[in-house]
Amino acid sequence: MATERLPRRFIIPILLSVLILVAASMFPGGFFTWLWDRLNIFATVFLGIFVEAIPYLLLGTFASGLVEEFMDRDWMSRWVSGRPAAAAISGAFMGMIFPVCECGVVPLTRRLFHKGLPLSAGISFLLAAPVLNPIVIISTAAAFGWGGMLFWRVGLSLLIAIVTGIIFSVESDIGKILKPVISLPSEHDHSHDSIRKTFMEKVRGALLITVDEFFDMGRYLIMGSVLAAGLQTFVSQSILLTLGSGPVFSVLIMLLLAVLLSICSTVDAFVALGFVGTFSFGSVLSFLVFGPMVDIKSVLMYLQVFKKKSVFYIVAIPFMISLLSSLLLNYLSL
Amino acid sequence: MPTRMYRSFQGLLLMGLFVFFASKAVNGQLTWYINSRFIPLILFGTLFLAILAQTIFSEIKRLRKHNKELDHTPEHDHSHASPANLWFMLIPLLIGILIPARPLNSTAFETKGLNTSAPMVSSDTSSLIFETESEKRNILDWLKLFNYEDDVTQFIGQKASVIGFVYFDKSLGPDQFYVSRFVVSCCAADGFAIAIPAHWPDAASLKKDSWVIVKGTISSVEIDGNRMPLITAATVEPVDVPDQPYLFP
Numbered sequence A: 001m002a003t004e005r006l007p008r009r010f011i012i013p014i015l016l017s018v019l020i021l022v023a024a025s026m027f028p029g030g031f032f033t034w035l036w037d038r039l040n041i042f043a044t045v046f047l048g049i050f051v052e053a054i055p056y057l058l059l060g061t062f063a064s065g066l067v068e069e070f071m072d073r074d075w076m077s078r079w080v081s082g083r084p085a086a087a088a089i090s091g092a093f094m095g096m097i098f099p100v101c102e103c104g105v106v107p108l109t110r111r112l113f114h115k116g117l118p119l120s121a122g123i124s125f126l127l128a129a130p131v132l133n134p135i136v137i138i139s140t141a142a143a144f145g146w147g148g149m150l151f152w153r154v155g156l157s158l159l160i161a162i163v164t165g166i167i168f169s170v171e172s173d174i175g176k177i178l179k180p181v182i183s184l185p186s187e188h189d190h191s192h193d194s195i196r197k198t199f200m201e202k203v204r205g206a207l208l209i210t211v212d213e214f215f216d217m218g219r220y221l222i223m224g225s226v227l228a229a230g231l232q233t234f235v236s237q238s239i240l241l242t243l244g245s246g247p248v249f250s251v252l253i254m255l256l257l258a259v260l261l262s263i264c265s266t267v268d269a270f271v272a273l274g275f276v277g278t279f280s281f282g283s284v285l286s287f288l289v290f291g292p293m294v295d296i297k298s299v300l301m302y303l304q305v306f307k308k309k310s311v312f313y314i315v316a317i318p319f320m321i322s323l324l325s326s327l328l329l330n331y332l333s334l
Numbered sequence B: 001m002p003t004r005m006y007r008s009f010q011g012l013l014l015m016g017l018f019v020f021f022a023s024k025a026v027n028g029q030l031t032w033y034i035n036s037r038f039i040p041l042i043l044f045g046t047l048f049l050a051i052l053a054q055t056i057f058s059e060i061k062r063l064r065k066h067n068k069e070l071d072h073t074p075e076h077d078h079s080h081a082s083p084a085n086l087w088f089m090l091i092p093l094l095i096g097i098l099i100p101a102r103p104l105n106s107t108a109f110e111t112k113g114l115n116t117s118a119p120m121v122s123s124d125t126s127s128l129i130f131e132t133e134s135e136k137r138n139i140l141d142w143l144k145l146f147n148y149e150d151d152v153t154q155f156i157g158q159k160a161s162v163i164g165f166v167y168f169d170k171s172l173g174p175d176q177f178y179v180s181r182f183v184v185s186c187c188a189a190d191g192f193a194i195a196i197p198a199h200w201p202d203a204a205s206l207k208k209d210s211w212v213i214v215k216g217t218i219s220s221v222e223i224d225g226n227r228m229p230l231i232t233a234a235t236v237e238p239v240d241v242p243d244q245p246y247l248f249p
Helices: A003-025 A030-070 A075-079 A084-096 A102-114 A119-128 A134-144 A148-168 A199-234 A237-243 A247-261 A268-273 A281-293 A296-305 A308-331 B003-026 B036-070 B084-088 B090-098 B106-112 B123-131 B139-148
Strands: B159-167 B176-183 B192-199 B211-223 B226-238
Touching: A030 A102, A030 A199, A030 B003, A030 B036, A030 B090, A030 B106, A084 A119, A084 A148, A102 A119, A102 A199, A102 A296, A119 A148, A119 A308, A134 A148, A134 A268, A148 A281, A148 A308, A199 A247, A199 A296, A199 B003, A199 B036, A199 B084, A199 B090, A199 B106, A237 A247, A247 A268, A247 A281, A247 A308, A268 A281, A281 A308, A296 A308, B003 B036, B003 B084, B003 B090, B084 B090, B106 B159, B106 B192, B123 B139, B139 B159, B139 B176, B139 B192, B139 B226, B159 B192, B159 B226, B192 B211
Parallel strands: B192 B226
Antiparallel strands: B159 B176, B159 B211, B176 B192, B211 B226
8 A cells, every 4th residue: 555546546535425415416405304314214224133133143153163162173074974865954953952043053054064064964054043943943933823834934944954955965075165264263372282272261262253253244244234224225115015916926025025124033933923914824934934044144144155156056946945835835825 | 464453453343332232221222223022132142242342352461461471473464354344343333323313213104114904913912902901002902903803893982092103194184193103023124114093183283203192082984995093182292202112012
């Protein structure tokens, strides 16, 4: 960064701001109050998503830190079968041990890959854990009761996670799926390599990893929340909802809403409840199944861990399966 | 970026987040963003942020000591993620500080829509609403009663006293206005706007989005083909924004 280049770096921003000011002065006076009102809504919605997600992100990154410090490198390969189908199934149920939502699951999955988790198990864990964990099951039951919706939500999520996991097992070279790990935060303390760490040192190490991953993943949480809040502030959902009639459109609209709203999977059941009157069973189900797997912020996080092509499949396969099964349910008019 | 500087920024940002969350908790503004049932969770998160900040600060101290003792090349570059990660954490802090906090209001109706029927929430509470005194029912309670009960004539003439913010709509007459609230299940992102029409001769003197307490009697009207409660107001008085601006289903 040479000093003589500094002025040039400022020219474009200055020109731009002058241009914006000139353009702004041509707007009618009401425009600014309109914009200011919108900005207020934007801030409230953004902070709503952010405040709600932070504790869950902290839990997920802390789990990742604990895994790094307290789990042996080959622990995973000893416990999870090498056969793709078996690995995918056990991966899908691992959420019962690691209760994380879609914000926390990404850093944790990356860490587990680092610890030797097979690819198919990791993918199905990534997709299933945000639904198949005690917290989400209880909150879904609280909203819908111990009945059909809970059963279908868990069942369909399992199916999608396992199928996607098995599909990914076709690729044996994990390096083609994952981004190369250049900077996976880990606490490297050169002097302690050979000596066994004490318990407190391990806890300290886990907390430091928590911080690094919190910032690492928080970036994508923030970008995702900004996008989601922006869309909510400027795109009318009531129009979406009126469009959402008919067995096909209603599913598509619910899938779209699941992505746009970007609500944490631990609480989305209560939000879905609000759609029960207007939307069919199958459509609400698609919201509950697809939302935890894919939304704006989780896709941004996936891009951090997986290569672009893999992210495409992680999004497309769940999309197709949840679309098809919800359509089927709608036509059977369950 | 040298490790110690990177750690210092992390520590400062964690402190900033902690102060931000803690101040929202202390002045009771958390319910402007989330459903009150998640407050314990947020408080736990706030505490955890403080623990993390403390860990980072003691780590910085340790690094400094470590460097002195071993006569290390002081600031060797660690393979840390880019500092860009850090600057992103400033976004929520800046939004929180620069844009004055305000609960959702009628501006959000343009994108979120306004509903005069209750969201479908566990309707088994409607028997409880029956038992509550009519003057203690809120907007959501009244809408639920009118949605789920076949015979609404039993409510006509009951006394009502509801709090909400003012909204004017084309579907209403000149001496009418909506008393509105947002229903929030999780966070402000899922805010669902509901409203009850009120009749008051002085309606035109009210300001849009101002908070009022409306006292009067309930009757039933049909607007655009939907049956809903209407409050014929005896008094409409301004009130402060309630501690919990949203209703929680």
